[in-house]
Amino acid sequence: MPSIRPSPSASLITRITCPSFRVPLIPTTGTLPHRSHTRTRSVSTKAYNLNRPGNKARNGVVGGIIVGAIGFSYLYFTDTRSAIHRYQVVPLLRWLYSGDDIPTEAGGKGPGAEKAHEVGLKALRVLYDLGFGLRERGTHEYLESGELGVELFGHNLKTPLAISAGLDKHAECIDPLFNISPAISLLEIGCITPLPQDGNPKPRMFRLPTSNSIINRYGFNSVGADTAAVRLRSRVRRYALKHGLTEREVLDSTEIPASLWPNRLLAVQIGKNKATAETDMEAVKRDYITCVEKLGRYADILVVNVSSPNTPGLRSLQKRESLQELLTAVVLTAQKADRKVKPKVVVKVSPDSDGVEDIKDVSAAIKFAGVTGVIVANTTVKRPLNVLASPQVSEEEKRVFHKEIGGLSGPILLPKMLELVEGYSKELGENAVVFASGGITSGQDVQEARKRGAKIVMGYTGMVYDGVGFFGRIAGEIKRIVDGGK
């Protein structure tokens, strides 16, 4: 009969599962003295004896510390108010993704600002889907007194704060973004174009960290209206299933906003495809109308973008006649949207059309078409030199500032934004709601914009540099200002 020899793997299994059972080791080389094996074995056997009273207590303490540390880390990392998000996560992402978004194999410097943005959004989404969504923990003192509340289109928003377009261009992070903070009353997704398009070649997003600014020339990279509509519809279906309703009941509810979050609104921004000539007004209208037909039923607000500097000719649509024609077509189509509470139509304008005549023209088109609001404003193609004022500004920032084409955003926009908000508020009076967008970094900035007539104040670049705690921090600052600096 052949003798049965334990195989090395069988021996390993025995060692792991039966720690106190002495099995002679099979020497792996002939040079190791047998005694050394025995000594090693007896030490490990002792360590496995969990039932000794001293070990029990020690294991209990160690276990408690580990569980406590995991629990604390979970609560700390998932709290958007934690300092780590502002002071560690943001710089770390910037350091990890410091390239130019061109693969090194293709001669580039590797992942850059755009990749960092994608990774940030994906992390938010994955954590949310796993049930660990980032959120503001503890009490929200800015919500309690209701002092920050704003009534907008029949909804009682808790704050005047909103995320502006470009952050979630493809309708893929709506719930994780709302989840970040109850201070976010409105989220504008998009820009979404009727057909999918790639946008401009990379690199197309550049940071100017010393002035907390960004230059971007994405050029409406979009998954297209069909894919966006599928994503928006699946949210409605999941919501309906969870609440025992039908999809129709959700769409036709007068209580449930399109955001599917109480007292919060979803704005969907729409634009035209690059291939559609801005001179062909019928084709331009068709592009926007297609977007309204496909996306209008999922939106509380539809935003008509005629102000991106990165789609050639788009800004020419701000001329009075073209704008009037386009907005009228959008408003009429929105009134037929397949939901009970029809989406309101808002137009987003450029900060570079800042003359008195520009404001008068756009306002006339808004009044003529029955548009409900205006977002003032988008990024600028201008390059104000004070962006480079800091002595710390790097040579790379100087190069980006002077050489890279695109729209500039960040604190530099604030004065122009305030001026335009005032101009549009005066010109429109009660005829339309003014939304402020541009350079917001503090509660003070928000209050300034509100003083000049803005009802909603939007942010984007501030959050890129400040992290996920941005809107909660600003809401807290507004509350302190409202309370008289307490």
Ligand SMILES: Cc1cc2nc3c(=O)[nH]c(=O)nc-3n(C[C@H](O)[C@H](O)[C@H](O)COP(=O)(O)O)c2cc1C
């Ligand atoms: C990377 C990036 C992408 C943007 N994409 C869009 C867009 O698709 N549509 C749009 O209307 N505005 C877009 N914007 C402009 C912002 O919505 C906002 O109006 C502008 O940045 C000014 O606000 P901020 O200084 O708070 O960022 C984008 C801005 C940035 C930085």
